[in-house]
Amino acid sequence: MSSILVYLSTSDDKIRRSSLEVLSRCREIADRDGADVAVVLASGSASGLVGEAASYGADRVYAVVNPEFDGHLNAPLAALLSQIVSVESPRLVAMAGTEGAKDVVGSLSVKAGLPVLPDVSSFDVAGNEVVAVRPVMAAKKLARVRSAAPSVIVTVRSGSYAAVAKEGRGERVDYSFDYAESVGTAVLRDVASAKVGAVDLSEASVVVSAGRGVKDADGKALLEKLASTLGAAIGATRAVVENGLYPATAQIGQTGKVVSPELYIAVGISGAIQHVAGMANSRVIVAINKDEDAPIFQYATYGIVGDLYRILPALTEAIEQS
């Protein structure tokens, strides 16, 4: 195998955790198959991130330093990636399935003439095929998908792999790219932040989520206290988004965000399949619910049966004292 190309998405001058997870998986495949891992960093802070990319397994780092890439216009990024695809001719192009990746991958597929296996939870190169598993139908079923094309793009669900530090060669390739020529007619007017609380939901390693059991401002305050004690992001079910307690950007599930943190605490959430579709991949799930028959307990690693208004203060206090 020649090489594997990974696009590393950045946010707030850091490489996203979900991108490092994909890089780690690609390093593993490359070590087994004797291939190189090349990565693309395109942002104002690309230079400062070369070392981190190398420490997670990058052999070659295409560093394109331009703050305009921080603005999320898809046309220049698709143009840049398709150029680097033609330089590298990689066996596999992999990227985290972020909202930005979803925006760019169709265009990249057409420009580079490569098929896409989107939104997969595992992937591999097996003989002359790229094989992957893709959760479908609100994650109730797993589809096994494959492509025998010589080069294939995969986008990978966050949390599917662990980010494991493993030194690559880290050779920097200064790639010159004409941003203005590829930008087309799109103009970026504004970037609205979707953070609820202090931590970004899609990158968080701990998420505390509210369901309809959280009934009022008092319940919200208890949940926020637990989240800030744990340094967690705050999520929500559609029920509490629809009743106005939480913004739509916090919604997790089939029609919201898909998260897979190390720890997911479901507070007053029944466990409807449409919600579970967005969090079932979390490593450890803790459910707090007063109904011992609530379906969420079928997915939980640990369950606490009781009133969240009594449990949250005690849990927060115990964590503060530990």
Ligand SMILES: Cc1cc2nc3c(=O)[nH]c(=O)nc-3n(C[C@H](O)[C@H](O)[C@H](O)COP(=O)(O)OP(=O)(O)OC[C@H]3O[C@@H](n4cnc5c(N)ncnc54)[C@H](O)[C@@H]3O)c2cc1C
């Ligand atoms: C097409 C479609 C798409 C959807 N997409 C999504 C989606 O993306 N995300 C999503 O979340 N939903 C989605 N839904 C809605 C989904 O079906 C459920 O209605 C919703 O997830 C229920 O939210 P909930 O668990 O907060 O509320 P409920 O189902 O009402 O559950 C509330 C839970 O809180 C517990 N409780 C109540 N009081 C307390 C207390 N004091 N202490 C402890 N526990 C308490 C109750 O026992 C109950 O189990 C979708 C539905 C459809 C049809």
